[in-house]
Amino acid sequence: MLPRFKAAAIHAAPVFLDRTATTEKAISIIREAARAGAELIAFPETYIPAFPVWAALWAPIDNHDLFVRMAEQSVLIDGPEVARLRAEARSLGVTVSVGISERSPVSAGGLWNSNLLIGDDGEILVHHRKLVPTFYEKLVWASGDGAGLKVAEARLGRIGCLICGENTNPLARFALMAQGEQVHISSWPPMWPTRRPSGGGNFNNVAANRIRASAHSFEAKAFGIVTAGYMDAPMRAFLIARDPSVADVIDQTPRAASFFVDPTGEAFGDTFQDEEGIAYADIDLNKCVEPKQFHDVVGYYNRFDIFDLSIDRTRLVPANFSDEAARPPAGAALPPTDHVKVGDGPLSSRNA
Template identity: 45%
Template sequence: MDDYPRFTAAAVQAAPVYLDPDKTVAKAVALINEAAAHGASLIAFPEVFVPGYPYWNWTMNPVSGSPWFERLYRASIDIPGPHLNTLRAAAAETGTTVVIGVNERSSHSLGLLYNSVVTIGGDGSVLNVHRKLVPTWAEKLTWGGGDGSTVRVVDSAVGPLGALACGENTNTLARFSLLAQGELVHVANYISLPVAPADYDMAQAIAIRSAAHAFEGKLFSIVACSTITDEMIEVAAADDPKIAEMMRRPRSALSGIFGPDGSPVVESLVDDEGIVYADIDLARCIQPKQMHDIIGAYNRFDIFRLHHNTTPLRPVVLDGGDASSKNRAPAGPVMGPWRPDGHSDTSKELAPPGAEKPCGQK
C-alpha cells in the first residue's frame, strides 16, 4: 500500500457501572465522545467492559458464586442487540473505530456466555466479534470458548487491526496468526487483576506482554485495562476483610500504547481511571522489518508451519433445509454501516462465515 495511516489512538482505563449494561454503555458512549473530542480515531476499551468481570470466580467457591453468574448472565448483551446498536451509533457519529469487550449471550443456548471483543468501524459496521478462545483458570466457571473463525485481522480506517483478550496475548500461535494476516495495529484488552498471587505484578505483566508483541510483530499495540471499584470489592469480598484488602492491591492495572520497537510511545497509566493518547504513524513499522520480520524474511516456512482452523464451530448442522442463522458464529462483519433509523445494511447482516476475504486479499 502507498498510504500508511497516521492517527491518534486512545486507550481507555476505566471501570464499568458494575453489572448494569445500560449505565455501562452510556459511560462508554461518553468516553467515546471524550476521546473523539481529543482527536482519537481508534478507541480501545477494557476486557468485558460491558457489564463487568466475574471476580467472584476467584474469591468464592462455585456454589456461592453461582447466583452471581445468573446475575451476570441477565446483565450481559445480545449480538445483534440494542446495547450494541448504541455503541455502533456512537462510533458512527464520531467517525471512530471502537474496540470494546463485552459479555455476550449465546443465541442458541440459554445460560451460555462468551468473553467477546467487538470491533466497530467508523461507519458503525461491526467488523468482527472475537470470542476469547480459552477462558483463563477460574474464568471457565463463567465463559465458553470461542473458535478460530474470529481470530482475524480486519481492514479498518486505522489500518490492519486485530484484537485479543487478556491472557490470549500470551498465546504465541494466536498472536502469530494475527501477524501473518498482516496485523499492524493490535488491541489487547485486560481487567485489573488484584486477585492474582501476591508476588504477581499485573501492571508489569501487561507491559511485558504488550512490548513483546509490538517488538516481535513490529507493530503498534494499544492496551486498555479496567479498574476496580468499591462495588466490585463489596460483591467479591462478601464481607471478608482479607479479600477486600487484596482487591485494593496496587499495580493491578495498566493501560498504554507500545511502538514497533517494543517501547512505550507514551507514559502508561497505572491503576487510575483515565485515557491514554498517542499519535501513531504506521510507516514506523517498515524499517524494523529489515532486521527481524518473523512473518517474512526472518522465518523458514519450509521448516515451520502454522495451521489455523477458521471453521466456525456449531452445535448442530441441519441438512435438508435452511439452518437457523442463530447457529452461525459471528465471523466477519456481523452488521453493515449504522443508519440513523437503527437498522443496518442488510447485505452484510449475519454474513455467512468465510464470505469475506482475509485482510489484504482482493
C-alpha cells in the first residue's frame, strides 16, 4: 500500500519584507498545521520575505530602494531562517515546502527565486532555483539552474516542486514526471497584475493556475498542491502609501487561490482565496495507480524511440578555482585537483 496523509496548503501573507518576523510566522503556522494532523505543509512563492509585486506597479527607476530592501531581507541557505525551519520540521516530524528569496553568498545583490523541500528529519531534500523569472520578476531575480529539478524520495512519497510560471514549462514538468512524481507542489504569488483596470483583460491567475495544476496532475497522474500567497492589509497599505495611484490596480487584480487537485485533475479538499488560512486535504497515493492504465506518459504511453530529453542538473557557480596552495612540493605525486565551487552555500551544495 502507498502512503496516505494529510497535506496543508498555506494561504498566508508574510510580514512584508521582514525575514525574521516572517520566519516566526511560518513556524507558528507549521505548528498549527501539524496540530491539525498535516504531515506535508506547503508555503507560497517567496514567502520569505515577500513577493516583489512592486516590480509590476512602477518603473524600474523608481524601485531601487525596494530592491535594496529585498536584497537585505532575502535569506542564505545556510542562514538562521532556514536553520529555524529545518529544526522545526525535524522537531515536529513534518515535511515542509517553502518559497524564499535566496541571497547569493558571493554577491550582495544576487538573488534567486527559490523553493526548499525540507524533510521530516530536517534535511533539505530539494533546493530549487526558478529556472526563468517571469516577466517583471527579471528585474529582481537571476535565472536558476537545473540542479533542483529533482523529485524527493520522501517517507510520504515522491514529491516535486515547481515555482509559478515554471508550471507552464512542459519540459520542466516532464522532468519531474520522469522521476515518478506522485505529489506536485506549485507555489504562486498573491496577485499578478498585468494591466491597469482601464485597459481591461487583466490576467486571471485563478483560472490559469487551475488549468496548469489540473493539466499537470492529469498528465502525471499525481496529486497537486497549489499554494498561493495572500495580500493582507499591511502589505496593501505599504504599497498604496508609497503611491496612491496604484490602489485601483491592486484592488481590481484577481487574488490567487490555494487548493488541491487529484490525479484526474479534479479539485478536492479546502480552497482559500479572499481570506488568510490553511487549506487541508487528505491524500491517498493509491489513487495515482488506476489512472496510469489510461495514459502513462513516462511508461507505456510514450515513444521513447522517437522522443529524447536530456536534462542538465549541474549547479551553476560563478567560477571554479584550482587551489595552487594545496599542491604538494615539486617532485611529489600529484593528487587529483581539488575544485572548489564558489557561489553555493554548504547546505545547498551538500543537498543539491
